[in-house]
Amino acid sequence: MATAMMNTPPHPPSGGGRGGSGRGHGITIDVSPPSPHDYIHSSPQPHSSRDRDYTSGMSPGSGDLPSPFFNHPQLIESPIPEEPGEDHFGDDFTDFPRYDSRDIVYEEPQRQAKIVGERYLKGDLLGVGAYSKVREMLDCVTLCRRAVKIMKQRRLSRILNGEENVRREIKILKKLNHRNVIKLLDVFSDDNKQKLYIVLEYCVGGLQEMLDKAPRNKFPIWQAHKYFVQLIEGLEYLHSCGIVHKDIKPGNLLLTTDDVVKISDFGVAEELDRFSQSDRCCNFQGSPAFQSPEIASGQDNWSGFKADIWASGVTLYHFTTGKFPFEGESVYKLFAVISQCTYTLPPELPPVLQDLIRGMLLKDPDKRLDIEQIRRHTWFISKHSKPLKEELVRFPPYQDSKDRYRGSTVIPYLESFYNYEGVAGLEATGRWDSQDEEALFDTQESSTGIPSATQSLASVSHERSLDTIASRKSRVHSQENVLFPTSKSVDELGVTAIGPIPSPKPPKKRRGSKRRISEQCTHQ
């Protein structure tokens, strides 16, 4: 913003101030010293307040208010060709940013509000795994945040045992119901797209990513205790249901917004025969670093429950030291180390905790602690209160966003959803059909009759600018159409258009190269 102000012509042509100059109203207005007009229509500090508004998005109340007023002038503007835009920009605008229309078009499809499964509004991608993509979605019926695993049939069939694993995972998840186990809420498929959607409870993130960003890659003891207790609660439940998880590790322990640990990823879990008394297992697909000596040394079969205990022991070790008890350059070497079961515990760990970890990492599975013994262990039942000065390890913000609370990524889509509905021509379709983006544009086209490329931009701008919430529908529409013909205006409008999206980035009106904008778009 500072640069912008410096480059601002000291006195904008007063007559044209508002209505003048091409379009870029977002930009022009923004960089000019506020004209009297501004003072009438916008808050005393238009720049900063609007910036905040754009970054935080839907925040109801104060932030939203100024923008419709503020953007109002743009709507009554006359088309560019008639205006001496250059005069207005003047020589001082040498570093006026130009954004290539491609960049904006590029970002646009991502912001398209889309509903799948008749009730889930798509948000951003949360992660990509071997089997699936995971997307945040908003359940439009309950208004709960959800994580949805999306699997492509084609991809699944290429993975060994892929479909079978998924089928087993769903079957197992369906019968589980425990506070510390991820809940399956819905499964549906889209046969046309050959996609399978698995709707799960929403979790903010995994413990592994917290550890990765934590100082010395470990949790403070009390925090480790808090999570470990929940892991054991969940594990006890799983074992009572005859489920061997086989892949317990920090990466598979997710955390909800209220700090509840959820054991997730049952991709390699095994369900025991109800009538066999033993818990023998004979195949493993879990992560090598968490495998127990009996698995690493290649025994034919082993106690599944005790193997889960071992993995939990390694997990606890990792929680509290930030390291792994066993390491090796290759899986082969790693397994050799694990089979010997020699490891060291950092002396700074409290002796009780060392005792617990040793008990869980006993080579002989029969001597290894069972869940009951862990639950009775002194370290487990002790109270570990948070020392006042000690910092809690938190989630790192999503990628390069600054939102350390990891707010919902669905909001921008939701915003576009409603803005869009405010636009003329859409009432006819009402809530548009979920899957069909094309249909969306068709309806628009038929109502306006302008070429579709421009049209899609028009719709972007409609969706984006909060001012479309105001009800000046048809007029807005026709004027926007006129505003679009030149590529320059399209570019600039695009810039205005993305403004209102609550994105973690600085508002687009700030000076920045077009490259930066496009990068930001991809990160989204």
Next chain:
Amino acid sequence: MPLFAKVKNPLELVKSLRDYLLVLEQHGSGSKKAEKAVEESSKILQQIKSILYGSGDHEPQTELAAQLAQEFYNFDMPFHIIKNLANLDFEAKKDVAQIFNNILRRQIGVRSPTVEYICTKSDILFMLVRGYDNPDIALNCGVMLRECIKHELLAKIVLESESFYSFYTYVELSTFDIASDAFSTFKELLTRHKVLCAQFLEGSYDKVFDKYHVLLNSENYVTRRQSLKLLGELLLDRHNYTVMTRYISNPENLKMIMNMLRDKSRNIQFEAFHVFKVFVANPNKAKPIQDILLKNQERLVDFLMKFHNDRTEDEQFNDEKQFLIKQIKEMSEGDGGKVGGAVGGATS
């Protein structure tokens, strides 16, 4: 709190609360004195609560809370309060439950002093159980009791006492909310501490399940349905493996469950199905069980073919049903033990 009133310290609070409770005990309700005592104890309880939980802008006062807990043990307050609970007014009863639970959760390092205290005063637990007898305090007692049995030591005391069996009557009480509350405590007792519960069920198998059958045959629909569901959960929990094998080898149990398959309520039929499947899927069926299934082979197959066919969306149920039909069809004299073959997944 009055502006200039002297703020009492924990010792004074506890002492005066005890005195008022004594008055209540001696005078019964109705008298002038008792009324005053009720009023005053409500005030004291409020003050105690605000020490433990904080109030308005004030944070809980940790040091005072520690003192308070200590005085509670010294003066046997949990015992006296619960004994006189019925005499207190409505809000005060709720405060008591909150105070009790807060003090119960106290932990010093590995120790839970309140749990240790209650272990030596197990009467407190039995008074709480008996609380279900009095509708005025039943729900408050339920809240406190459930907090108690979160601790294995305390749950053990209740399970091993005769008072556990009074739950069999409480869950059938005609007041719906009290019966439900009692049932959730009952369920918690039987499921919360897996190993303890398994030991208890094995040890007291006959007594527990004899009485349990009364619940399963109750006139009360809710009791019948809830207890059947809980039975399914108990049998399907791996910790109760021994209990399950014992249960599913008794032909009387099978007969009862088969009758429930034909209950007039569809929900009960459905719950019964989930117990019935365990009998059929068992690869090592006892002879009497085989006999019953064989005798009814055709009728069972017919019945299952028509059983809840409208549950098309429940894949797992349909898989299981098909599996059972197959199992029963393939049964024949003499090979009973073998039919269960590769049951595992399909039965759970």
